[in-house]
Amino acid sequence: MTGAEHVVSKLMRESLIDRRVIAGTEAPVRRILPQLNVIQIGGQSIMDRGRHAVLPLLDEILANQAEHTQVIGVGPGVRARHILSVGLDLGLPTGALATLAAKSAAQNAYMVSCLLAAHGFVYLEAPFIVQLLPAMLAAARGAVFNGVPPYDLWEHPPALGKIPPHGSDAGSYLVGEVFGARSVILIKDVDGLYTADPKHHPDAGFIPEISAADLLALRLPTLPVEPVILDLLIRSRLVTSVRIINGLGPGNLTKALAGDPVGTLIHR
Amino acid sequence: MPQPVENAMLTDLGKRLVSGSLSDESLMRATENTPNLALVPWANVVKIGGQSIMDRGRAGLMPVVQEIVANLPRHKMILGTGAGTRARHIYSLAIDLGLPVGVLTVLGTAVAWQNAQMLQYLLASHGIAFLEPEGFASVPHYLMERGAVICQGMPPYKLWEQNPDIGRIPPQRTDTGCFLIAEVFGARKMIFVKDEDGLYSADPKKHPHAEFIPRISVQALLQRDLDDLIVERAVLQIMLNARHIREIQFVNGLKPGQLTAALDGEPVGTIIYNAETGARA
Numbered sequence: 163m164t165g166a167e168h169v170v171s172k173l174m175r176e177s178l179i180d181r182r183v184i185a186g187t188e189a190p191v192r193r194i195l196p197q198l199n200v201i202q203i204g205g206q207s208i209m210d211r212g213r214h215a216v217l218p219l220l221d222e223i224l225a226n227q228a229e230h231t232q233v234i235g236v237g238p239g240v241r242a243r244h245i246l247s248v249g250l251d252l253g254l255p256t257g258a259l260a261t262l263a264a265k266s267a268a269q270n271a272y273m274v275s276c277l278l279a280a281h282g283f284v285y286l287e288a289p290f291i292v293q294l295l296p297a298m299l300a301a302a303r304g305a306v307f308n309g310v311p312p313y314d315l316w317e318h319p320p321a322l323g324k325i326p327p328h329g330s331d332a333g334s335y336l337v338g339e340v341f342g343a344r345s346v347i348l349i350k351d352v353d354g355l356y357t358a359d360p361k362h363h364p365d366a367g368f369i370p371e372i373s374a375a376d377l378l379a380l381r382l383p384t385l386p387v388e389p390v391i392l393d394l395l396i397r398s399r400l401v402t403s404v405r406i407i408n409g410l411g412p413g414n415l416t417k418a419l420a421g422d423p424v425g426t427l428i429h430r
Numbered sequence: 431m432p433q434p435v436e437n438a439m440l441t442d443l444g445k446r447l448v449s450g451s452l453s454d455e456s457l458m459r460a461t462e463n464t465p466n467l468a469l470v471p472w473a474n475v476v477k478i479g480g481q482s483i484m485d486r487g488r489a490g491l492m493p494v495v496q497e498i499v500a501n502l503p504r505h506k507m508i509l510g511t512g513a514g515t516r517a518r519h520i521y522s523l524a525i526d527l528g529l530p531v532g533v534l535t536v537l538g539t540a541v542a543w544q545n546a547q548m549l550q551y552l553l554a555s556h557g558i559a560f561l562e563p564e565g566f567a568s569v570p571h572y573l574m575e576r577g578a579v580i581c582q583g584m585p586p587y588k589l590w591e592q593n594p595d596i597g598r599i600p601p602q603r604t605d606t607g608c609f610l611i612a613e614v615f616g617a618r619k620m621i622f623v624k625d626e627d628g629l630y631s632a633d634p635k636k637h638p639h640a641e642f643i644p645r646i647s648v649q650a651l652l653q654r655d656l657d658d659l660i661v662e663r664a665v666l667q668i669m670l671n672a673r674h675i676r677e678i679q680f681v682n683g684l685k686p687g688q689l690t691a692a693l694d695g696e697p698v699g700t701i702i703y704n705a706e707t708g709a710r711a
Contacts, residue, residue: 166485166515166625173518175481177633180658184597187521191598192528240448247444253465255673257614292536292588315566316585316610319671323458333590340532340589359451384451397593399530 191399193342195296197231199419200346202309202334205239207351207386208409209270215410219349220274222415224281227303230419233295234283235309235334236274238266250324260317260326264310267330275306288312291337309334331388335395335404342400347418349409350386354426359384371427387428395430403429466673468616470570473506474693475612475620477583477604480514482625483683484545494623494683495552497690502556502577505693508569508617509558510583510608511545513538517603525598532589535600542582542604550580569615583607605662609669609678616674621692622661623683628700629660645697647705660700669704677703 168174176183201223208215223232242263249259268287275285282303286295291307298305309330320327331348338346355377356366369377374392377385386406395404407414407425417424440448443460450457476498483490498507517538524534550560557576561568563586572579583604594601605622612620629651630640643651648669651659659666660680669675681688681699691698 166481166490167487168485168515169519171515171519171522173522174515176518177658178518178521178599178603179660179662180633181596182657184594184599187525187597187599189525189598190528191530194530194533243448244440244444247440247447250443250447250461250464251441253467255467255469255614255616257610258469288588288590311590312586312588313590314563314586315614316563316587316607317614318610318668319613319673320458321671322455323461324464324673325452325458325461329452336532336590336592339593340530340591342530383454385453387453389453394592397595399593 195341198341198343199230199232200334200338200343201232202235202348204350205237210239219409220277226419232304234306236271237309237330238263242266256319256324256326257315257317261314267310268308271306271308327390329388331391335391338401346401346404348406351410352386353408354406373429398430403427470615473617475508475608475617477510477608477622479624480512485514493686501693506573507578509580511542512583512604513541517541531593531600532591535591536588539584542584546580546582602664606664609665613672613675620675620678622680625684627682628680633658645701648702649705677701
């Protein structure tokens with residue numbers, strides 16, 4: 163029996179599961195698009211509110227366009243919750259639920275791209291993010307994408323329950339991380355992190371800045387971001403923080419883009 | 431704000447889902463108590479190793495192909511391919527160039543894709559098709575009509591692949607992609623075809639006296655904390671949370687008959703099983 167035919171490389175014949183081999187691959191990472199800002203617009207928190215919430219926010223994005231390169235991720239919102247509910251009732255697996263829910267975010271992203279079209283924004287599906295994002299940013303003024311990552315049928319079953327764990331917060335963050343973006347800003351309908359849900363506990367304390375590990379240790383009953391993003395931040399290389407801001411407050415996005423301390427910064 | 435959804439249309443769980451937070455543990459726990467529908471419970475997922483089988487060319491691959499053909503009348507198979515030595519080359523090069531993990535996944539996917547194409551050429555005369563992830567809605571049809579279908583093993587994460595804990599290699603590669611296909615379809619079996627008899631306490635290529643492990647729980651295996659394994663660590667982690675796939679099997683593709691035995695339900699090679707017998711069992 164002849165052996166395998168190998169291409170000569172440092173990893174030739176190695177097990178990519180061997181810890182020592184993997185540890186030996188540690189090396190610096192280059193930022194592909196260091197000027198990029200990834201702006202994630204919440205589905206339920208912003209999009210589902212309609213024009214009074216969405217249009218002022220888009221105006222603020224446009225007002226910042228001359229100074230900042232922005233790509234806009236968009237979340238799914240209540241239609242995803244509805245199809246998750248129907249899908250769970252039917253017994254569908256997490257991967258099927260992820261594929262279905264992602265379409266709701268695609269709808270929202272497409273609407274945002276229409277509203278920004280006259281200003282040169284384009285809607286990019288995941289394959290075009292892979293192939294065309296740099297060209298589109300050079301030719302157009304910005305891009306809008308589906309915040310939900312294209313995990314589809316390959317979404318992980320979560321530790322608890324069946325809801326797909328990687329939603330639009332995770333997907334937008336990962337776009338920022340892979341391109342080495344300048345910032346990832348998550349736009350919600352709360353000012354940031356509180357020690358309890360401010361919608362139900364008006365006396366909750368505000369947290370302007372916290373590490374992902376400390377936030378996990380607090381074991382808050384709910385978070386305004388997907389819990390999985392904390393794990394992603396702990397393993398981050400390039401984008402080591404995300405900022406949560408209130409998209410219902412005029413000027414917050416502008417401050418966040420300028421690097422001013424607004425909302426809550428969660429860092430590695 | 432108006433009520434987002436007319437409540438009368440929704441289940442009790444649905445009402446909580448449209449108004450609640452998806453980070454709420456009690457709500458997530460409530461989604462646990464829903465049925466687990468197995469979409470294609472008669473399908474078997476068979477992963478053909480990249481470095482272990484494909485890179486061996488005719489000598490390693492053709493007997494496996496013949497065995498697949500012989501099993502077509504009796505077992506429905508989703509055939510996924512690994513990447514192998516060309517992936518190792520491009521990972522080395524891309525790491526040297528400073529490219530991030532997501533880009534490495536895009537590059538590695540191309541290698542698994544090449545292997546899937548080659549496998550498809552070898553099975554073309556039996557009417558076996560290759561499907562991209564975007565075409566997966568057609569998988570059940572091809573399985574019913576032709577008995578097998580080919581896909582590349584990498585999950586379609588592309589630039590959205592996550593960083594590993596250590597190093598720069600994408601942590602979720604073709605073992606993980608094939609396992610997740612088996613899980614989402616509620617498949618009958620997940621069989622990995624490699625070039626070893628199964629799992630050993632160390633890499634048997636480097637440690638000839640390593641102990642063979644024919645059967646072990648995923649919990650016990652994680653506890654042993656071995657430096658090297660026969661399967662990506664991500665598979666073991668995901669297996670702990672899987673609803674459908676209770677065990678995975680590893681057979682030696684260089685030994686004729688092992689794949690057939692595994693498809694027939696015999697305990698050849700190594701079986702890693704989930705020992706948890708809780709609500710998900």
